[in-house]
Amino acid sequence: MSEQDPKLLLQPAPLLQQGMTTPQAMKDVWIALAPATLFGIWHFGISSLLVIIATIVGAVVTEWAFTPAAKRQIVLSDWSGALTGLLLALTLPPGLPLWMAFLGGAVSTGLGKVMWGGLGNNLFNPALVGRAFLLATFPIAMTTWHGAPDGFFTIHASNLAMPLMQSATDAISQATPLGLMKFEQSATATGSLLLGTTTGSLGETSALLLLLGGIFLILRRDIDWRIPVAIFVTAALFSMIINSVDAMKYPAPLFTLFSGGMMLGALFMAPDPVTSPLTPKGAIIFGVGVGLLVVLIRVWGGLPEGMMYAILLMNAATPLIDRVTQPRVFGRAKSNGGAK
Amino acid sequence: MAKKLDSYEEMIKGLWRENPVFVQVLGMCPMLAVTNSAVNAVVMGVATFFVLVSSSFLVSSFRGVIPKQVRISIYVVIIATFVTVADYTLLALVPAIHKELGAFIPLIVANCMILGRQEAYASKNSVKFAVLDAIGTAGGFMFALLALGGVREILGEGKIFGVPLFGDNFEPWVIMILPPGGFITLGLILLFFNWVTARRAARNQLQPQPVGSDIR
Numbered sequence: 001m002s003e004q005d006p007k008l009l010l011q012p013a014p015l016l017q018q019g020m021t022t023p024q025a026m027k028d029v030w031i032a033l034a035p036a037t038l039f040g041i042w043h044f045g046i047s048s049l050l051v052i053i054a055t056i057v058g059a060v061v062t063e064w065a066f067t068p069a070a071k072r073q074i075v076l077s078d079w080s081g082a083l084t085g086l087l088l089a090l091t092l093p094p095g096l097p098l099w100m101a102f103l104g105g106a107v108s109t110g111l112g113k114v115m116w117g118g119l120g121n122n123l124f125n126p127a128l129v130g131r132a133f134l135l136a137t138f139p140i141a142m143t144t145w146h147g148a149p150d151g152f153f154t155i156h157a158s159n160l161a162m163p164l165m166q167s168a169t170d171a172i173s174q175a176t177p178l179g180l181m182k183f184e185q186s187a188t189a190t191g192s193l194l195l196g197t198t199t200g201s202l203g204e205t206s207a208l209l210l211l212l213g214g215i216f217l218i219l220r221r222d223i224d225w226r227i228p229v230a231i232f233v234t235a236a237l238f239s240m241i242i243n244s245v246d247a248m249k250y251p252a253p254l255f256t257l258f259s260g261g262m263m264l265g266a267l268f269m270a271p272d273p274v275t276s277p278l279t280p281k282g283a284i285i286f287g288v289g290v291g292l293l294v295v296l297i298r299v300w301g302g303l304p305e306g307m308m309y310a311i312l313l314m315n316a317a318t319p320l321i322d323r324v325t326q327p328r329v330f331g332r333a334k335s336n337g338g339a340k
Numbered sequence: 341m342a343k344k345l346d347s348y349e350e351m352i353k354g355l356w357r358e359n360p361v362f363v364q365v366l367g368m369c370p371m372l373a374v375t376n377s378a379v380n381a382v383v384m385g386v387a388t389f390f391v392l393v394s395s396s397f398l399v400s401s402f403r404g405v406i407p408k409q410v411r412i413s414i415y416v417v418i419i420a421t422f423v424t425v426a427d428y429t430l431l432a433l434v435p436a437i438h439k440e441l442g443a444f445i446p447l448i449v450a451n452c453m454i455l456g457r458q459e460a461y462a463s464k465n466s467v468k469f470a471v472l473d474a475i476g477t478a479g480g481f482m483f484a485l486l487a488l489g490g491v492r493e494i495l496g497e498g499k500i501f502g503v504p505l506f507g508d509n510f511e512p513w514v515i516m517i518l519p520p521g522g523f524i525t526l527g528l529i530l531l532f533f534n535w536v537t538a539r540r541a542a543r544n545q546l547q548p549q550p551v552g553s554d555i556r
Contacts, residue, residue, distance in 0.1 A: 136514065137513045137514055137515040138511060138513070138514070162509075165506070165509040165511060
């Protein structure tokens, strides 16, 4: 079938070809993440770019090392390894030592993806596996938040710590909007949350640009719109209810939606096609679960941010959700629960 | 036993080829629970070594008179006796570590590796081979505990046997001291063992045998 005759097209059955391939979907995500990433680099300075490079290098090197030589060309050319690194970097504090960022990239690809058999076989979102590992391993460095630096080219001293060593100088940590909410009950203005001029992880602050990227992905049908919508609706409703009980103590719905990793998680991590349910009904159950868990962890949990654990927990439930919500095969009798 | 046993081979097999932890995947409970430092790992290893060698000796000596119907309970009584001895000895000699190991010393009774050796080997072989087999297996177990405990202490605290390796500025990997660190490290070591086995099998033109396929 290699010869192309313009008058008579002879080829086997699927005559209409869809442009949607894995490398194409990955490229779409890169495009969608670009505005928020560039904003993060502009806002947090050159050190955030260094962190991004370190995680991407960590992720790609690990993928390269653990892929059989014959498959490297295929596996590395779909951009998914580097995307894992970028997604991880966006959830890290900009002042993180670069060796930790590198380690995080290596762990997210190694433990989160390669070990399961590569792209498409992993149970958990690789980037979040890397972040969970880093948060459990280096709790202090992972919760030291730097604000915007003095100038664009200022590199935080903590970025340049030697491998295995702490950063020599004491970092000045600033509270994130979520930290302020949790420990001082003071809400940050929704405007600056939307624009992203707050402290936080280097790619999560600008809710508006992330939303823009998410809408692009939904329009390109790279992700299932039901998941982010279900997350937003559930989280907003839940926080509206608790906010109406005690407005001083609990965050308002808008704050819940635009603060922390909500946008990044709901639009770029939860709807990851590999780790979220395939069925429409399952997608909604998944989204509702994430939305409930986020607010639960943020309000009553020990940590200010709960997006990561909410998504990881629902990732674990995904195979079960998929099994329970399997649609009835056309023409077959209804079975109870659909699990049979 | 029709096959003639080679005493060196019977002892050495437990260290690597039939390593109780890395190949047979037995004794996981103490493996994961007490290996957050190298010292704990060594004490646990010594206690298990003592219990396994002594009970193999006793079980093998009495293998002709133990009634088949109640053999398991008799093995357990024998093992429990030596565990009690080990428990009180550790309490007298190293009370601090005994306190840290806590319930895991009495739980040596429940270590399936020990009961497994009695059932599979000591009850069928002469005293000499039973003791050699026990020494090999317990040595392999100790090696595994030390490997895991060493990695976890080096990364988790920057020390080995309490001696600092990296100076004051070391950033401890908190997760390594916690249970997830045990699981991750053990998983990676098993991965390494499987990789070595697969490579060796490929070199010998044989099918690789994944870990766990030969559990008895």
